[in-house]
């Protein structure tokens with residue numbers, strides 16, 4: 438008897454295993470990074486202990502950190518090297534790092550230097566320490582400055598480094614890493630950039646968007662451009678609409694001071710949502726190279742159709758969460774969170790309809806949805822194809838046949854799903870089935886945290902996964918009209934267009950003004 442046919446899912450997984458077992462020559466070889474003094478400003482802060490140091494340690498364990506690389510923590514308070522080492526060791530334990538044997542090799546290359554950048558104190562000591570380490574470990578002048586500090590300190594630190602001659606690349610590289618937000622609107626983004634560019638050239642500036650380092654986000658370009666079957670359909674002729682959702686069940690947590698001024702548009706749309714949009718909509722670059730990839734993204738941002746300010750309601754719904762239940766637990770309304778003004782009109786949810794004015798996408802709406810305290814955490818991109826042009830089954834099945842959907846699920850599930858029609862056994866009747874690829878199935882190497890990838894790329898000087906300033910400015914420019922609407926000083930005006938939604942729900946009902954039933958996700962608004 439012949440072997441039974443493998444199911445579609447198992448066929449897919451075995452294909453993946455075949456590939457995973459294939460020679461490494463098919464993969465980009467892991468490149469060793471050059472020696473460097475990594476200077477972390479904000480060394481006593483949360484980001485350093487939760488993310489940066491554990492990621493640097495991971496790089497060390499993976500053998501991707503040069504054995505001469507030194508790490509210098511910088512903070513305001515005085516501390517000796519030993520105490521800093523002790524703190525970083527605790528940070529690893531708290532981050533749940535299990536493999537602590539390689540710690541002994543890295544610990545002697547950890548240092549601390551107290552610097553008060555505002556008061557202009559300690560920078561000479563930092564420069565001397567870096568030079569001393571450079572001489573001792575033969576580092577060749579390479580420096581990486583990671584600004585794990587509030588964005589208000591970026592300009593001061595970049596200026597201080599420049600004035601101290603520490604941005605100079607005469608001997609080795611000098612790279613500066615900053616995290617979003619890059620300004621709070623177009624004008625402030627330009628001002629920040631001008632200040633940084635006074636001392637650092639664009640090739641030295643690494644603007645992080647941690648979404649770009651997510652494996653499943655990187656996979657978007659691979660899915661589109663390493664397969665022949667998707668790209669011919671990836672345009673206005675076959676695609677009805679695209680929906681990009683980044684829903685969170687978490688609330689504002691302890692970040693009210695920042696979030697009250699940012700709101701969801703600055704916090705999620707100006708950066709992560711725009712990156713997901715450009716990855717879905719960009720043209721294939723001629724090479725997988727930083728400038729070429731970033732050029733294509735920039736072209737998408739240039740083609741964004743400006744919002745019609747007089748008809749904003751047809752393109753934008755804003756919301757703010759009220760009290761509700763998440764995972765069976767009562768949670769407070771946004772306005773009752775610590776640090777939030779009781780009459781705050783800051784949006785915690787937005788749904789926008791965006792068009793891209795170019796040949797490929799003319800007339801295809803992109804729906805961008807993101808919010809806090811929604812029913813569940815999930816980030817996904819849904820590409821809804823058009824219905825068949827004519828149904829030969831119309832007499833038996835009626836006029837409509839459900840259209841194909843391609844779902845790129847970014848997190849927490851990491852999968853690609855294609856839905857299509859099949860026949861049910863028996864009389865002519867259709868059912869929608871799913872072909873699923875689980876990103877983690879058959880993987881033979883451990884996945885790394887997004888920060889590990891980001892740090893490795895900075896050390897290698899690869900800017901592919903980082904924002905370029907022209908794109909930053911284009912996105913701020915695009916969002917400016919709606920930011921102005923949201924930022925208007927009269928709170929009463931603002932709350933007119935701010936709809937309350939229950940925590941744990943799918944967001945404000947008014948989103949139906951924008952999302953038609955056809956655009957609902959699995960029949961819901963999320």
Ligand code: BG6
Pocket residue numbers: 685704705816
């Ligand atoms: C950050 C935002 O950039 O991204 C947060 O500031 C948000 O408000 C977070 O919660 C979401 O990231 P992730 O990786 O959990 O989807």
